Every structure is written in structure tokens, then in C-alpha cells.
Amino acid sequence: MPENGKPVRIAVDAMGGDYAPEEIVKGAVLASEQGGMEVILVGSKDAIEAHLPQRGISHLPIRYVEASDVITNEEDPAFAIYRKPNASIVVASKLVKSGEADAVVSAGSTGAMAISTIRFIGTIESITRPAIGSPIDVLAPRTILIDCGANVDCKPHQLLSFGIAGSVYAKKLLNIDNPTVALLNVGSEEGKGNEAIKDSYPLFQKSGLNFIGFVEGDDVLSERANVVVCDGFVGNILMKFYESIGPYAGAYIKKRYKTFRMLGLGRRLFKNIFSLTSMSETASIGGGLLWGIDGIAMVMHGNVKARQVVKTMVRARDTVHADVVNYLKSEITRINREQSL
């Protein structure tokens, strides 16, 4: 963590993402103007420079670190991070480990990001793989879904660690005093569910978390639970499904309301409502902090544009200030102690 008042140093993987480096570089430049941060653009200097603003950036807190390689989505991430030591995501992760950066953000391959941060930054004690957790914007901003990554076939102790991480997130970043935590299930009665969920119930009960039991699919958006815990298999499918509904619903409505539009009636109103309901710009869960990494690492969707890069970088800055990694460590120690009593 930076000393008080010092800017937060954020290493940005300039080469990862569907619209990289252009949109990533644009976003990073805009973010540097938000204050309170120093931007470290990691990637090929030539590629980055091509997308810098014409007026120059000498007045902005931005610097480069060269990384000549990129890991693509098509590569096996475990293999690629060894084969490409100069990949932007590898170089950026190492900046956090060495203390030259306070956080790393990337829109590249999520798998490469996870493995690179595990390998080069390391995980918190008793956590083997990081989880992705994030608020459900825009319909349930006070509910965190965790894990949205792809930790599959999760064991009860992993689900518990997701619950702890989600609870820390809600406290430190959403300022919720005593966040409610629930397990996502097919029924609300004790004894329902698959084996992993049923075995997790008693662990959550004696965790000291504000555990409210099971919630079902139709309760996810109710904000009854501030933290909804699930296996990454379920969370990943739910997250992608949620983010896709806006565009599909939008297209459906557009088709049905062609007549209105042809008549030129309520064009502006229609457009507003459409953009809201389509939620294509705003509804999102994915991305977010890699919980369990011993440092701040934020993944973004592959398809992010500059505006979303800014948003993520601001969140990274605030996450560094909230000192969540240390807080999470102490929570895990406390709960492990209580579980073994």
C-alpha cells in the first residue's frame, strides 16, 4: 500500500483485450486525469505510443514499462506464462510483486491473469485459487456474486473462502456494516441442494459471518443477501447469462416497437428506455478483483472500451486504499481459528 497521500501506482496491461492497445491506452490516459494514481503502461512502446493523445502526456502521471509479448485467449495460459516471460501480463504482475506497483489490471485472458498472479504475486495462506466477485450492476449493486470465475467442482471450504472474501468486499468497498451472506441453492430449506452446498451449510453457520442460509435464483436480485456465494461453474454461467439478457431483450423490444419508431413517435423516449432496458452498457457482474491473490489484481472483460477501463482503474485505486488484502488475511485467520474450536 502506498504511503498516505501518495498516488496509487497501477500497472495496466496495455496489450490485453479485444480492443487493445487502443481502448486500453485511451482509458489509462483518461484515468490518469482522475487524480490519486500513477499509471504504468505495460506493453510494446510502439503500439502504445500510436494511441497516445496528440497533445502528449508529459503533464500526466504516466510511464511505460516495456513488454514485447502478449498472451492471447487461444493459448493455454499455464503453458504460455512460462513460454513468454516478456508477456505484458507477466511483466505487470511482477511489478506488483516487486513493490513497483500497488495494483495490476488487465482485460486479457482471464486464465493467464489468474495463473500469472498466482505464480508471480502468490496467494493468501489457505487459498489455492482466486475467486472473482463483483457487485451485480445495475439491478443489485449492493449484492456481490462470488465466484463468477471458473473455480469448478468447488469444495465446501472453498465456498466458505468465497463467503469471507465477499463479506470483506461488502464491508470495505460497499460500506455495508454487517453484510448478509447466503449460499445460492435450488431451495431455501435446509437439506436441499447438491452435496457441496449441503456440506457447506454447517461451515457457514459456525463461521461468524452474517449467514442467512440459502437463497434461490429468484432472490439474487432482491439484495436480501449482500453476498451470494456459489461454485464458479454456476456463477460464471449466471454472470454471462445476466449480461446477455439486456441486448436480447433490447432486440426483442426493438422488433416489437418498430411501428412506433416508423411513426416517429416517442423516438427519444424510446431510445432512453431501450438503452436502459437493454442494459448492454451498464449491466455487468464480470471482471473485478481476483480475491485470494496477495495483492490487488483486477480482471476486466475482454471487450472493454476506454470508459470501462477508467471505471476499473478507479476501483483499483479505491481497493488499494481500502487495504482489503490485509483485512481479508485477518478475517481468514480469525475464521479458521473459530472453525477449529
Added chain:
Amino acid sequence: MPENGKPVRIAVDAMGGDYAPEEIVKGAVLASEQGGMEVILVGSKDAIEAHLPQRGISHLPIRYVEASDVITNEEDPAFAIYRKPNASIVVASKLVKSGEADAVVSAGSTGAMAISTIRFIGTIESITRPAIGSPIDVLAPRTILIDCGANVDCKPHQLLSFGIAGSVYAKKLLNIDNPTVALLNVGSEEGKGNEAIKDSYPLFQKSGLNFIGFVEGDDVLSERANVVVCDGFVGNILMKFYESIGPYAGAYIKKRYKTFRMLGLGRRLFKNIFSLTSMSETASIGGGLLWGIDGIAMVMHGNVKARQVVKTMVRARDTVHADVVNYLKSEITRINREQSL
């Protein structure tokens, strides 16, 4: 199956559902006017009669079968069907077994319906538990999600049986010639996913189904796959989540557009768009046929009103005509033969 031209006899559990018997009876009466069916109302005669239309029903093809008991959602279904031999769902299931009815429909406890039909009608050979599959109305009516019930911790051979059932559904009820079938997963590349999904892949590949591989959460509504196969744990959560989005999105939009409404602007347009986007009346997956039962058994949501009862009964009638049970049996025999080659 009824002889050609004869009406389809549908046993309706008049006592099951949040608004039973009133809405169920109303719906059954309306359905009887649709033609091609004979309605058998199963329940307490007094309770049913209180909700019959004042003009009488002597001109309609409706009759009663007495059942003095009801199984509630709070009861353990496995226990309740033995303890209450006169429960409406038990009596209605037995009518199918004895050949007095061609189909049974119920909005009561899904668990009780499943266990009652397994016990009193029986399952198709090599299927131990029925699955619930249904098109994703309104956004993806040509895609069937199966299983939406709660067959949890499913084995690969169960997932395959869901795929076969879904494929029969698409062919016989949606008239899709060669339906595409996909496994719902966290990634589209082979080798991704949890153990059950990975082990299912080769079974699907040599099944003779039109298997297109894995689809992810954001592909469910694209109609790329006519059949999306998943464990009932995932399907149930996804279904309930989907059905809840309309109301939550509707409430969100309503709040944001208060100003518009206060100004009295575009009131009618707003109302139309709202009702569509809220999808609260139309978007649904749940309910549908219990695939794997050796007869036609349709479950409805607990909260159905008369209009939805009519819809389900009409679908039950058409399902009987499509002879799906025999078709499913022959498909399973064929695929089992191919798998063992």
C-alpha cells in the same frame, strides 16, 4: 393415447397451487371450451363447486373425481404421498396409470408431483428420475432448457438422457427437424468445465444427436442451440433468475422514469414498453413436461392463474397428440444401442 378424433382426457389437480382451487378451476373450465379435451377435475367436490361459473357446466366436457386430501409445499413429498393416499395429486396420477386419463397437470408441490408420478405412473426404462424441460419464453422460444428441475449432482448418462428428451421435445413439439443440442458450460473449448460436463462430452459426441458442443451463459438466448442441457442445479437457478429479471428490471425502470410519468408524457407508450420489458407475465421457462415419466405429466408454477392453466392444458393436449412418450422410448433404445457399439 386416445383413439383418433377422441378428446384428450386431462386430469387436473384442482387443489394444488397458490391460488387453488379458484384459479385452477377457472382455468380448467376455460380450457374445456378450447375443444379436443375432456377435463377431469380432481379434488374436493365442495371446494371445486364453489368456483364453477354460475351458468353451470353441464354443457361442457368436465367431470369430477373426488380427492379429499392435499399435499402442501411444506410437507416432505416422499413421505406425504404414502401418508395421504387420497391426495389430489396421487388420485390424479393414478388416473393416468389406469388409463382413465391421458395426462395429468398440477400446480402443487413439484416434488410431490415428481414422486407421485414416478411411483404411480412409473418411469421409462433406463431413466430413474424425470427432468423438467421447457422452451425459454419469450426471448428464446426455440430453445429448450433441460433440466430446470432439481436433479442435482447429475451423472453424464443423466445429462445425456436430458439431451435426448430435449431433442424429442424440439422435434415433436416445436417442429424443428434436426435440433441442435449443446451442453451448458463455462467455456466453449473442449477440456473446459467441471468433471461431469467434461465426461459428458464424448457421450454426446457418439449419441447421434445433432451435438454442437459447449455453449456459455451468454449463448443461452441466442437460439444457437435448440436444446441446452444442464444439471438441474444450474438449470433451476438459471430459470428462477431469468423469471425474476423482468420484475426487477421493470421496477428499476419505473423508478428512473418517474419523471416522465409525472409529466404525463408517453404514458401509454411507457406502459407498453414496461409491460414487455418487465416480462413478468410472459417470460418463463419453469413448469412443463416431466420427461422420463411413462405418461404425460405437466407441472406448473405454484403461482399460476387461470390463463396459464389454460395454456398448460392446451400444451398437454398437444403433447398427448404428439405421442412423445413412445417417441422418447424409441430414441432412448436407439441411442443406448449406439452407445454400446
